[in-house]
Amino acid sequence: MSESSSIEALAARLRTEIGGLAPGERLPTSRDLVTRYAVGPVTVSRAIARLAAEGRVVTRPGSGTFVAARRPAGTEADTSWQTVALAGRAFDARAAHDLLSSPPAGAITLSGGYLHASLRPIRALEAALARAARRPDAWDRAPAAGITPLRTVFARWAGPGFGPDDVLVTAGGQNALSMVFRSTIAPGSPVLVETPTYRGALAAARAAGLRPVAVPMDADGVRPDLLAEAFAMTGARLFYCQPTFHNPTGTVLSAERRHQILAVARAAGAFIVEDDYARHLGHGAALPRPLAADDADGTVVHLTSLTKPAAPSLRVGAVVARGPVLDRLRALRLVDDFFLARPLQEAAVDLLCSPAWERHLRTLAVALRERCAALAAAMHEHCPQWTLTRFPSGGLHLWFTTPAEYAESTHAALSRGVAVSPGRGYFPDEPPGAYARLNFAAADVAEFGTAARRLA
Numbered sequence: 001m002s003e004s005s006s007i008e009a010l011a012a013r014l015r016t017e018i019g020g021l022a023p024g025e026r027l028p029t030s031r032d033l034v035t036r037y038a039v040g041p042v043t044v045s046r047a048i049a050r051l052a053a054e055g056r057v058v059t060r061p062g063s064g065t066f067v068a069a070r071r072p073a074g075t076e077a078d079t080s081w082q083t084v085a086l087a088g089r090a091f092d093a094r095a096a097h098d099l100l101s102s103p104p105a106g107a108i109t110l111s112g113g114y115l116h117a118s119l120r121p122i123r124a125l126e127a128a129l130a131r132a133a134r135r136p137d138a139w140d141r142a143p144a145a146g147i148t149p150l151r152t153v154f155a156r157w158a159g160p161g162f163g164p165d166d167v168l169v170t171a172g173g174q175n176a177l178s179m180v181f182r183s184t185i186a187p188g189s190p191v192l193v194e195t196p197t198y199r200g201a202l203a204a205a206r207a208a209g210l211r212p213v214a215v216p217m218d219a220d221g222v223r224p225d226l227l228a229e230a231f232a233m234t235g236a237r238l239f240y241c242q243p244t245f246h247n248p249t250g251t252v253l254s255a256e257r258r259h260q261i262l263a264v265a266r267a268a269g270a271f272i273v274e275d276d277y278a279r280h281l282g283h284g285a286a287l288p289r290p291l292a293a294d295d296a297d298g299t300v301v302h303l304t305s306l307t308k309p310a311a312p313s314l315r316v317g318a319v320v321a322r323g324p325v326l327d328r329l330r331a332l333r334l335v336d337d338f339f340l341a342r343p344l345q346e347a348a349v350d351l352l353c354s355p356a357w358e359r360h361l362r363t364l365a366v367a368l369r370e371r372c373a374a375l376a377a378a379m380h381e382h383c384p385q386w387t388l389t390r391f392p393s394g395g396l397h398l399w400f401t402t403p404a405e406y407a408e409s410t411h412a413a414l415s416r417g418v419a420v421s422p423g424r425g426y427f428p429d430e431p432p433g434a435y436a437r438l439n440f441a442a443a444d445v446a447e448f449g450t451a452a453r454r455l456a
């Protein structure tokens with residue numbers, strides 16, 4: 001039995017034991033518990049600490065552990081007044097919840113947006129975090145914009161014209177999105193988005209009080225003609241897009257359109273928020289430059305994150321931008337939370353500057369290419385009624401059109417032991433058909449055949 005499961009097993013037995021005792025009664029001594037339950041003293045002290053945190057016992061150093069006072073029946077807190085006090089400020093967290101929730105035990109995970117544990121650079125991360133923790137300044141304050149070496153790496157990724165002063169370090173991509181949506185335009189304003197688009201971006205925009213307005217895409221990415229029309233119609237000053245390995249469709253915005261949408265946004269006096277979350281999730285082919293690299297006048301606000309190519313808990317990302325928009329974002333960082341925890345920033349820069357990072361990216365590209373082909377082949381063989389919209393050259397997902405009855409397929413698929421992401425949530429308005437997104441990076445490759453058979 002692992003240490004954590006033996007702690008939980010002891011805590012469960014003590015909970016039952018406490019149920020038969022009166023408040024104020026004393027629990028057996030730690031030594032007695034060690035003998036009675038045949039466990040170590042560390043297990044006993046951790047189990048007691050857990051019960052104390054749950055409010056079931058109180059420990060008095062030198063005297064022992066006692067059963068805590070219980071709330072008399074019928075005195076549950078009445079918080080209904082809060083419903084009135086909180087009126088009008090609810091956040092819809094379903095998209096984020098779906099993204100982060102774990103499917104039930106035994107289900108095959110084709111949902112979610114992160115790498116399977118076997119694809120993460122765990123050894124390199126462990127070493128980087130250990131070195132970061134040993135630095136003499138590890139627990140000092142950090143600059144509000146982020147530590148300079150980390151900003152230097154993110155500036156280089158965004159393009160040759162950027163330096164560390166153009167970068168604000170964030171707690172991953174979602175934090176960057178939410179900061180940009182909260183600080184650039186006023187609540188109530190429209191924000192143009194590709195349709196479909198990343199559900200978390202829709203949630204963050206709505207939480208900031210913005211109104212997402214859908215702009216259609218085709219095989220080459222967002223349509224510049226319709227983007228221009230949407231700017232003219234709404235007067236929007238912000239366009240959120242993912243030019244490279246768009247989530248959920250995997251589309252890459254064509255070279256010609258990159259220039260066109262920059263020109264359209266400039267003509268509208270608007271910002272383009274370039275979510276470059278997948279730059280390190282390519283499957284081996286050459287990548288287009290970030291939009292930001294071809295922008296000299298501050299139109300593009302570029303976002304990046306380490307959670308996708310490294311691990312979900314390496315919650316470090318960045319906004320790269322020029323001009324007053326960056327001052328605004330820096331001010332928001334200070335007002336919100338001062339700065340990001342220094343050890344995580346130091347670990348991130350250590351990882352990115354180690355030879356292990358480049359090795360990891362090379363291995364990851366091969367693994368993603370193989371996984372992408374394997375899942376597409378399994379679906380083609382076993383589930384021909386789902387049609388792959390395109391074979392992506394990067395990213396983590398396949399985007400399928402599905403028969404109409406699968407439109408809300410999560411529950412149906414879950415009951416058959418496969419977790420998928422139904423397409424509905426990726427559309428700000430009515431979806432033009434039934435779609436589903438399958439992640440090929442989160443499950444065991446050996447399970448793809450079974451998953452496709454179950455979906456069929």
Ligand SMILES: Cc1ncc(COP(=O)(O)O)c(C=O)c1O
Nearest residue numbers: 113172173174198247277305307
């Ligand atoms: C397109 C896109 N942008 C941003 C994010 C946010 O990722 P994180 O906050 O984990 O860096 C995600 C996560 O799924 C995403 O798919």
